[in-house]
Amino acid sequence: MTPSLRALLDGLIDYAGLYPPTALPLDDAAARYARYRSGPDAWMLGRFILPASRLDELTPHLGRFATGTPLRLSVIAPSGGELPEAVAAARAFEAAHRGLVVADRFEARLRPEVIADRARLDGVIAAFEAAAARDDGEADRAFLEVPIVGEGWRPGLEAAAAAVAEHNARTDRPATGIKLRLGGEEAAAFPSVPVVAEVIAALRDAGAPFKATAGLHHPVRHPAPEYGAVMHGFVNVFAAAVLAHARRLDPDALVRVLGEERIERFVFDDDGLAWNGYGANTREVVTARATFCTSYGSCSFDEPRDDLRAAGLL
Numbered sequence: 001m002t003p004s005l006r007a008l009l010d011g012l013i014d015y016a017g018l019y020p021p022t023a024l025p026l027d028d029a030a031a032r033y034a035r036y037r038s039g040p041d042a043w044m045l046g047r048f049i050l051p052a053s054r055l056d057e058l059t060p061h062l063g064r065f066a067t068g069t070p071l072r073l074s075v076i077a078p079s080g081g082e083l084p085e086a087v088a089a090a091r092a093f094e095a096a097h098r099g100l101v102v103a104d105r106f107e108a109r110l111r112p113e114v115i116a117d118r119a120r121l122d123g124v125i126a127a128f129e130a131a132a133a134r135d136d137g138e139a140d141r142a143f144l145e146v147p148i149v150g151e152g153w154r155p156g157l158e159a160a161a162a163a164v165a166e167h168n169a170r171t172d173r174p175a176t177g178i179k180l181r182l183g184g185e186e187a188a189a190f191p192s193v194p195v196v197a198e199v200i201a202a203l204r205d206a207g208a209p210f211k212a213t214a215g216l217h218h219p220v221r222h223p224a225p226e227y228g229a230v231m232h233g234f235v236n237v238f239a240a241a242v243l244a245h246a247r248r249l250d251p252d253a254l255v256r257v258l259g260e261e262r263i264e265r266f267v268f269d270d271d272g273l274a275w276n277g278y279g280a281n282t283r284e285v286v287t288a289r290a291t292f293c294t295s296y297g298s299c300s301f302d303e304p305r306d307d308l309r310a311a312g313l314l
Helices: 003-009 026-037 052-065 083-096 118-132 154-171 193-206 234-247 251-258 282-291 302-310
Strands: 013-015 045-051 071-076 101-109 141-145 176-181 210-213 222-224 229-231 266-268 272-275 278-281 293-298
Touching: 003 234, 003 266, 003 272, 003 282, 013 026, 026 045, 026 052, 045 052, 045 293, 052 071, 052 083, 052 101, 071 083, 083 101, 083 118, 101 118, 118 141, 118 154, 141 210, 154 176, 154 193, 176 193, 193 234, 193 251, 210 234, 234 251, 234 272, 234 278, 234 282, 234 293, 272 282, 278 282, 282 293
Parallel strands: 013 045, 013 293, 045 071, 071 101, 101 141, 141 176, 176 210, 210 293
Antiparallel strands: 222 229, 266 272, 272 278
């Protein structure tokens, strides 16, 4: 495997097996995650995602993670977006299972009235920062979901990106980021390619990192007739984000990267990644992944790997 592909995929997939369309029982999801993290592709695996309300249900399954590194969690805040409550629950769970679990990522869907009010938005971020402070160890991070489908999404995204970037600059660390939902269980949940291109460019310009979720089961754009839509590809999205970060590509160029349906057009070699004349070296891929395009949540860890293997990339 080339260093550039390894850099693009390293720790990329947060496992969300509890969520649709897979929607596994917790015991099954935990068993699969334990198997994945001891397998040959564990280097691609990120955190285990679960709601704060189900943390205690994980207790009977922690024996699966008694050896090796601690189980890393990304905790979903309640539907109202109460991050401090989610952090408190996660801290209590960590304390009860010290050394077995690290819950250092949090995700929350912002309410429309919060997105529309900069003072309230700043308050949500400040409340998370206060709740998530640690005496030592790697700092916790929160990703705030902002809608990018339907009419009038841009002002909310730009306001949230500005709030995130300004807070991170004040604290001198990437404490917060934006969460992008790129699919769902109906066609209307899939933002268009031009919208995703504009969003990536806007987040890049603001200096706001992001994670993605939903609809990214396949490396490149892929028909999803069950939803009457075309799924975005995770190689499209993350290669586009890397190139946006490294080469300042404008939305028109990003549309072309995001719309690519042939995996062989993405070239990964010892020097870096390239698509149709645009390129980024491996160091730039590593930097973009660390500071801008962090990961994505997927209810399947098998489908992405199966497609990469079918393409000869794994």
